[in-house]
Amino acid sequence: MKVNTEGMQFQNKNETFYIRTAKEKDAQSLSALRLQIDGETENLDREKGEGYLDEQAFIKVIMRDAYAKNNLFLVAESKGRLVGFSRCEGSDLKRISHKAEFGVCVLKDYWGYGIGSMLLKTSINWAEGKGLKKLSLHVLELNQNAISLYKKHGFEIEGILKNDKLLADGCYYNTIVMARHT
Template identity: 60%
Template sequence: MKIEEQKLRVNGLSYTVRSALDNDAHRLSEIRVQIDGETENLDREQGEGFIDPPGFKQIIRTDTESRVNLFLVAEAEGRIVGFSRCEGNTLKRFSHKVEFGICILKDYWGYGIGKNLLKRSVSWADSTGISKMTLNVLETNVKAIELYKMFGFEIEGVLKNDKLLSDGKFYNTVVMGRIKPEMNKRR
């Protein structure tokens, strides 16, 4: 699905949040590898699960055509600096929910990019009949957990000793979910 682009200015940085386009595929392939090397908050080490430009083009096309998928990019200073995806499921029993994921270049942390990608994704989900969003976050990523809580996500569970990081220690993954507010009233 596509959304209308939004121009923002936060802490002196001007950037745009918009739907991903076919011509973003090459940069998305590069930036994903770079981001994976900048933080251990994500599932992959640098270079793992590589998606080449044609692979990203296919994801972008699928997400653009699907009513239950949304692929957003944040563009600043003439380049993509982050992206997020909501990926739905075509199985009827799961068609009410999407899984959210996000990646932002470390140099662009602190400009509200994650917050604005999440805000647009939540707004899109609420307006399109999606009643639940889910995500996984590393237990040590406290800032992200607090941000998700601000948007109504709750901790639904913990996957113990789920990730082995470079320090040789195991860390927990926090499973979070957000149920559309009017859905909570029905229970």
């Protein structure tokens, strides 16, 4: 599967979705989308409003990722609206240029449509095409659906960061470090 600005299309539950690389014109929508998703789940590192990225900040990320050798920024779109996104971020440093870190977010109303899975599959294919040897991620131990998805796609648990996240219930939870090796 080739990743390009034209993207790919898939259907699930009578909805049509498009997966494509992020474009500068997506920046404003991405800012609002990220803010909304941060308020819908505790699976991510941020609470709503923390680490806020405005339109200009997203333009910088999109442009950097477009030109970085080991970065990929994908968006998921339905009916002209962004409903999710993912990023792979690598490095130009020689000792770690063989790997990238993957992260994904999808609006809660669109969980269960296979969007996260398609973003992951597209990212895996991109990483393999780039010759990357390792794709890694961090996932909250409570997010069993994501952990199952990652295992299904060849990711293995490499470690546990104990008491890594403090959630709204006042309890600390572990972060699972997972990776897929090619």
